[in-house]
Amino acid sequence: MQSEAVTVEEYINELPEDRKEAIQKLRREIKKNLPKGFQETMSYGMIGYVVPHSLYPKGYHCDPKLPLPFINIGSQKNFIAIHHMGIYANPTLLKWFTDEYTKHATTKLDMGKACIRFKKPESIPFKLLGELASKVTVQQWIDCCETVWKRK
Numbered sequence: 750m751q752s753e754a755v756t757v758e759e760y761i762n763e764l765p766e767d768r769k770e771a772i773q774k775l776r777r778e779i780k781k782n783l784p785k786g787f788q789e790t791m792s793y794g795m796i797g798y799v800v801p802h803s804l805y806p807k808g809y810h811c812d813p814k815l816p817l818p819f820i821n822i823g824s825q826k827n828f829i830a831i832h833h834m835g836i837y838a839n840p841t842l843l844k845w846f847t848d849e850y851t852k853h854a855t856t857k858l859d860m861g862k863a864c865i866r867f868k869k870p871e872s873i874p875f876k877l878l879g880e881l882a883s884k885v886t887v888q889q890w891i892d893c894c895e896t897v898w899k900r901k
Contacts, residue, residue: 751794752823760796768824771870772796775822775831778879786887787819795823795832800887810898819890820882828859828866831878835885837863838893846881853877 754760757776764772776796780789788801792815799816802808809815821832836843850858853874859866867873885893 752791753794754791757789757791757796760791764824767870768829771829771867771873772822772824774875775829775873775878778875779820779822779882782879782883783820784883784886788816790816792816792818792821793823795821795830797821798882800890804887805891810894817891817894819885825866828868829870829873830867831865832863833865833881834863835890835893836865836881838897839885842881842884845884846877849877849880850874 752760787798790797798820799818801816805817809817823830856872
């Protein structure tokens with residue numbers, strides 16, 4: 750379920766009340782912890798945090814017109830999703846997150862390759878997700894992506 754919103758504020762304003770508060774809190778936590786250089790934008794119909802073309806002119810390898818994506822947060826039909834590309838690309842970061850999750854959450858981890866899902870907004874471990882956002886700098890993310898793309 751992708752939004753047609755053009756701005757982050759427009760996206761948040763169209764959310765149902767029960768989701769709006771959780772998305773705003775998640776957004777604040779990510780922005781507070783995200784290393785300098787990432788840019789907030791609308792990306793794939795969600796709130797996105799990307800490496801802007803000004804820092805990485807090559808852009809996203811799948812579509813170089815797009816900036817390099819890193820994190821997206823969005824409200825889907827049945828859950829709130831956090832798409833964190835770093836946990837997909839970095840096994841060490843994934844292990845750290847899955848180990849820490851059990852210390853910060855009372856619910857079972859519902860996760861795909863890069864997507865963490867929360868069916869109930871009150872079950873979101875905001876501080877942990879903020880800490881996760883802090884773990885990768887822009888340069889580390891660029892280096893990781895270029896290493897993976899070279900292998901392919």
